[in-house]
Amino acid sequence: xxxxxxxxxxxxxxxxxxxxxxxxxxxxxxxxxxxxxxxxxxxxxxxxxxxxxxxxxxxxxxxxxxxxxxxxxxxxxxxxxxxxxxxxxxxxxxxxxxxxxxxxxxxxxxxxxxx
Amino acid sequence: xxxxxxxxxxxxxxxxxxxxxxxxxxxxxxxxxxxxxxxxxxxxxxxxxxxxxxxxxxxxxxxxxxxxxxxxxxxxxxxxxxxxxxxxxxxxxxxxxxxxxxxxxxxxx
Numbered sequence: 001x002x003x004x005x006x007x008x009x010x011x012x013x014x015x016x017x018x019x020x021x022x023x024x025x026x027x028x029x030x031x032x033x034x035x036x037x038x039x040x041x042x043x044x045x046x047x048x049x050x051x052x053x054x055x056x057x058x059x060x061x062x063x064x065x066x067x068x069x070x071x072x073x074x075x076x077x078x079x080x081x082x083x084x085x086x087x088x089x090x091x092x093x094x095x096x097x098x099x100x101x102x103x104x105x106x107x108x109x110x111x112x113x114x115x
Numbered sequence: 116x117x118x119x120x121x122x123x124x125x126x127x128x129x130x131x132x133x134x135x136x137x138x139x140x141x142x143x144x145x146x147x148x149x150x151x152x153x154x155x156x157x158x159x160x161x162x163x164x165x166x167x168x169x170x171x172x173x174x175x176x177x178x179x180x181x182x183x184x185x186x187x188x189x190x191x192x193x194x195x196x197x198x199x200x201x202x203x204x205x206x207x208x209x210x211x212x213x214x215x216x217x218x219x220x221x222x223x224x
Contacts, residue, residue, distance in 0.1 A: 035213065045154075045162065045205055047213035059212055095161055100209050101152055103173060105161040 002026035002104055004096050009109030016086050020109055022079040022096030029053075030074035033100050036081050038092035039108075046092075049081065064090075086113045117206055119216035127224045132193040134219045136206035141186050142169070150210040153182055153191045156218075157202040165204075166191065198223060 008020040022034070036049045049070040050059045058070050069082040079096050093108040116139040126132045142151045149169040154162035164173040166182035169189055179194040193200055201223060206216040 037213075044203075044218045045156075045207075045215040047207075047215065050212065061212070100150070101164065101167040101173075102154070102162075102207070103164050103167070105163070108161055 002098075004098065004104055004106035006094060006096055006106040006109035009094065009111045011112045011114065012086055013115055014086060014088055014113055016113070017082070017084045018086065018111060020081040020083065020094055020096075020111070022081075022106055024077045024079070024098075027098075028074075029072060029077045029079060029098075032098050034070075034072065034079045035097050035102065036068075036070060036079075036094060037097055037102070037105075038090075038094045038111075040089070040092045043092075051079065083111070086111075088113050117208055117214050117216040119204075119206055119219050121219060122217060123220045123222075125222055125224050126193075126196045128198060129195050132196050132200075132221060134191045134204050134206075134221075136184075136189045136191070136216050138187045138189070138208050140208070140211065142189075142208050142210050143186060144210055149185060150208055151182075151184070151189050152207045152209060153180075154205045154207065155200070155202050156205065162205065196221070196223070 003025045005023045034051050037047050048061045048064050051070045067085045071080045091113050095108045096106050098104040118137045120135045143149050151169040153166040156162040170182045181192045183190050203218040
Protein backbone atom coordinates (compact mmCIF):
# COMPACT_ATOMS: atom_id res chain seq x y z
CA UNK A 1 0.00 0.00 0.00
CA UNK A 2 1.36 3.40 -1.00
CA UNK A 3 1.85 5.51 2.13
CA UNK A 4 3.73 8.45 3.55
CA UNK A 5 4.32 8.93 7.26
CA UNK A 6 5.71 12.11 8.77
CA UNK A 7 7.46 12.31 12.13
CA UNK A 8 9.69 14.63 14.09
CA UNK A 9 7.27 17.36 15.03
CA UNK A 10 7.10 18.85 18.49
CA UNK A 11 7.34 21.94 20.66
CA UNK A 12 10.35 24.16 20.09
CA UNK A 13 11.33 27.65 21.20
CA UNK A 14 11.69 30.50 18.71
CA UNK A 15 15.13 30.34 17.12
CA UNK A 16 15.32 26.59 17.61
CA UNK A 17 15.61 23.76 15.12
CA UNK A 18 13.71 20.60 14.20
CA UNK A 19 14.17 17.90 11.60
CA UNK A 20 11.07 16.37 10.10
CA UNK A 21 11.07 12.98 8.41
CA UNK A 22 8.73 11.51 5.84
CA UNK A 23 8.97 7.75 5.40
CA UNK A 24 7.62 6.28 2.18
CA UNK A 25 6.25 2.78 1.84
CA UNK A 26 4.78 0.91 -1.10
CA UNK A 27 6.81 2.89 -3.63
CA UNK A 28 10.36 4.06 -4.29
CA UNK A 29 10.69 7.66 -3.16
CA UNK A 30 13.71 8.12 -5.42
CA UNK A 31 11.45 7.86 -8.48
CA UNK A 32 9.27 10.84 -7.58
CA UNK A 33 9.16 14.58 -7.04
CA UNK A 34 8.43 15.21 -3.37
CA UNK A 35 7.10 18.26 -1.54
CA UNK A 36 6.48 19.62 1.92
CA UNK A 37 3.27 21.56 2.55
CA UNK A 38 2.13 23.09 5.81
CA UNK A 39 -1.10 24.30 7.35
CA UNK A 40 -1.16 26.80 10.20
CA UNK A 41 -3.97 26.37 12.74
CA UNK A 42 -7.29 27.31 11.16
CA UNK A 43 -5.61 28.41 7.93
CA UNK A 44 -5.22 27.15 4.40
CA UNK A 45 -2.50 25.12 2.72
CA UNK A 46 0.95 26.59 2.02
CA UNK A 47 3.51 24.82 -0.15
CA UNK A 48 6.97 25.31 1.31
CA UNK A 49 9.50 23.09 -0.47
CA UNK A 50 10.03 20.69 -3.34
CA UNK A 51 12.74 18.20 -4.33
CA UNK A 52 13.26 16.91 -7.85
CA UNK A 53 14.19 13.25 -8.24
CA UNK A 54 15.67 13.94 -11.68
CA UNK A 55 18.48 16.33 -10.79
CA UNK A 56 18.06 16.86 -7.04
CA UNK A 57 16.98 20.45 -7.63
CA UNK A 58 15.27 21.99 -4.65
CA UNK A 59 12.89 24.94 -4.37
CA UNK A 60 11.54 26.88 -1.42
CA UNK A 61 8.78 29.33 -0.65
CA UNK A 62 10.05 32.78 0.25
CA UNK A 63 8.66 32.33 3.77
CA UNK A 64 11.22 29.58 4.55
CA UNK A 65 14.07 30.22 2.13
CA UNK A 66 17.41 30.30 3.88
CA UNK A 67 16.01 28.66 7.02
CA UNK A 68 14.64 25.30 5.83
CA UNK A 69 16.42 22.59 3.84
CA UNK A 70 14.78 19.70 2.04
CA UNK A 71 16.72 16.53 1.45
CA UNK A 72 16.13 12.89 0.66
CA UNK A 73 17.80 9.59 1.45
CA UNK A 74 16.82 7.13 -1.24
CA UNK A 75 18.45 4.26 0.65
CA UNK A 76 16.14 4.98 3.60
CA UNK A 77 13.23 5.76 1.25
CA UNK A 78 12.75 8.95 3.22
CA UNK A 79 12.38 12.69 2.74
CA UNK A 80 13.51 15.23 5.30
CA UNK A 81 12.97 18.86 6.21
CA UNK A 82 15.60 20.54 8.35
CA UNK A 83 14.05 23.60 9.94
CA UNK A 84 16.33 26.19 11.53
CA UNK A 85 15.73 29.63 13.03
CA UNK A 86 12.13 28.69 13.72
CA UNK A 87 9.58 31.43 14.23
CA UNK A 88 6.20 31.50 15.94
CA UNK A 89 4.60 31.77 12.49
CA UNK A 90 6.11 28.40 11.51
CA UNK A 91 3.61 26.72 13.85
CA UNK A 92 1.65 24.35 11.63
CA UNK A 93 0.88 20.80 10.63
CA UNK A 94 3.54 19.74 8.13
CA UNK A 95 2.66 17.31 5.36
CA UNK A 96 4.82 15.57 2.81
CA UNK A 97 3.28 14.70 -0.55
CA UNK A 98 4.28 12.84 -3.69
CA UNK A 99 4.55 13.91 -7.32
CA UNK A 100 3.85 17.17 -9.06
CA UNK A 101 0.15 16.52 -8.55
CA UNK A 102 0.48 15.73 -4.81
CA UNK A 103 -1.36 12.45 -5.31
CA UNK A 104 -0.38 10.90 -1.97
CA UNK A 105 -0.21 12.78 1.35
CA UNK A 106 0.94 11.75 4.78
CA UNK A 107 -1.15 12.32 7.91
CA UNK A 108 1.04 15.23 8.96
CA UNK A 109 3.21 16.09 11.95
CA UNK A 110 2.59 19.08 14.21
CA UNK A 111 5.22 21.72 14.88
CA UNK A 112 4.59 24.28 17.61
CA UNK A 113 7.00 27.17 17.97
CA UNK A 114 6.41 28.93 21.25
CA UNK A 115 8.38 30.35 24.14
CA UNK B 116 -2.29 34.12 -7.03
CA UNK B 117 -5.17 31.65 -7.00
CA UNK B 118 -8.59 33.12 -6.19
CA UNK B 119 -11.47 30.84 -5.26
CA UNK B 120 -15.13 31.79 -5.16
CA UNK B 121 -17.26 31.42 -3.20
CA UNK B 122 -15.36 31.04 0.07
CA UNK B 123 -18.26 29.14 1.58
CA UNK B 124 -21.11 27.14 0.14
CA UNK B 125 -24.15 25.56 1.75
CA UNK B 126 -25.81 22.90 -0.38
CA UNK B 127 -28.84 20.67 0.00
CA UNK B 128 -27.89 16.98 -0.37
CA UNK B 129 -28.61 15.80 -3.88
CA UNK B 130 -28.20 19.28 -5.36
CA UNK B 131 -25.24 20.40 -7.51
CA UNK B 132 -22.38 22.60 -6.36
CA UNK B 133 -19.79 24.61 -8.22
CA UNK B 134 -16.54 26.28 -7.16
CA UNK B 135 -14.57 28.70 -9.29
CA UNK B 136 -10.80 29.13 -9.28
CA UNK B 137 -9.06 31.93 -11.15
CA UNK B 138 -5.32 32.07 -11.64
CA UNK B 139 -3.25 35.20 -12.14
CA UNK B 140 -1.21 33.33 -14.75
CA UNK B 141 -1.98 30.97 -17.59
CA UNK B 142 -1.68 27.39 -16.37
CA UNK B 143 -1.17 25.78 -19.80
CA UNK B 144 2.42 24.59 -20.10
CA UNK B 145 4.38 24.17 -23.33
CA UNK B 146 4.20 20.40 -22.70
CA UNK B 147 0.46 20.62 -23.37
CA UNK B 148 -0.59 19.98 -19.78
CA UNK B 149 -2.63 22.36 -17.67
CA UNK B 150 -1.18 22.39 -14.16
CA UNK B 151 -4.36 22.93 -12.15
CA UNK B 152 -5.42 20.55 -9.37
CA UNK B 153 -8.30 20.21 -6.91
CA UNK B 154 -8.24 18.76 -3.39
CA UNK B 155 -10.77 18.15 -0.64
CA UNK B 156 -9.76 18.38 3.00
CA UNK B 157 -12.19 16.82 5.44
CA UNK B 158 -12.08 17.79 9.11
CA UNK B 159 -8.99 16.46 10.86
CA UNK B 160 -7.61 14.79 7.74
CA UNK B 161 -4.93 15.58 5.19
CA UNK B 162 -6.11 16.83 1.80
CA UNK B 163 -7.25 14.18 -0.63
CA UNK B 164 -6.70 14.63 -4.36
CA UNK B 165 -9.76 15.00 -6.61
CA UNK B 166 -8.76 16.36 -10.02
CA UNK B 167 -5.45 16.67 -11.84
CA UNK B 168 -4.51 18.65 -14.95
CA UNK B 169 -7.78 20.57 -14.67
CA UNK B 170 -10.15 17.86 -15.90
CA UNK B 171 -9.04 14.33 -14.93
CA UNK B 172 -10.24 12.59 -11.80
CA UNK B 173 -7.63 10.87 -9.65
CA UNK B 174 -8.14 7.15 -9.28
CA UNK B 175 -11.05 6.29 -7.01
CA UNK B 176 -12.70 9.72 -7.12
CA UNK B 177 -16.47 9.45 -7.66
CA UNK B 178 -17.84 10.44 -11.05
CA UNK B 179 -20.01 13.17 -9.49
CA UNK B 180 -16.83 15.28 -9.30
CA UNK B 181 -15.76 17.00 -12.50
CA UNK B 182 -13.26 19.66 -13.43
CA UNK B 183 -13.38 22.06 -16.32
CA UNK B 184 -11.72 25.19 -17.59
CA UNK B 185 -8.60 26.35 -19.34
CA UNK B 186 -6.07 29.13 -19.32
CA UNK B 187 -6.76 31.01 -16.14
CA UNK B 188 -10.38 30.10 -15.27
CA UNK B 189 -11.36 26.76 -13.79
CA UNK B 190 -14.37 25.17 -12.15
CA UNK B 191 -14.97 22.17 -9.91
CA UNK B 192 -18.49 20.77 -10.09
CA UNK B 193 -20.22 18.23 -7.91
CA UNK B 194 -23.27 16.90 -9.73
CA UNK B 195 -25.14 15.75 -6.62
CA UNK B 196 -23.70 16.64 -3.25
CA UNK B 197 -23.52 13.89 -0.65
CA UNK B 198 -22.85 14.11 3.08
CA UNK B 199 -19.30 12.80 2.60
CA UNK B 200 -18.46 15.78 0.38
CA UNK B 201 -18.44 18.19 3.32
CA UNK B 202 -15.09 19.88 3.87
CA UNK B 203 -12.79 22.52 2.41
CA UNK B 204 -11.96 22.46 -1.30
CA UNK B 205 -8.68 23.85 -2.59
CA UNK B 206 -7.45 24.52 -6.08
CA UNK B 207 -3.71 24.57 -6.71
CA UNK B 208 -1.43 25.63 -9.55
CA UNK B 209 1.81 23.76 -10.21
CA UNK B 210 3.13 25.53 -13.30
CA UNK B 211 5.33 27.92 -11.31
CA UNK B 212 6.21 26.17 -8.07
CA UNK B 213 2.92 25.72 -6.19
CA UNK B 214 0.16 28.04 -5.02
CA UNK B 215 -3.07 27.05 -3.33
CA UNK B 216 -6.33 28.94 -3.41
CA UNK B 217 -7.78 30.20 -0.12
CA UNK B 218 -10.16 27.28 0.14
CA UNK B 219 -13.95 26.96 -0.18
CA UNK B 220 -15.86 25.49 2.74
CA UNK B 221 -18.79 23.31 1.72
CA UNK B 222 -21.43 22.24 4.21
CA UNK B 223 -24.95 20.83 4.02
CA UNK B 224 -28.18 22.75 4.39
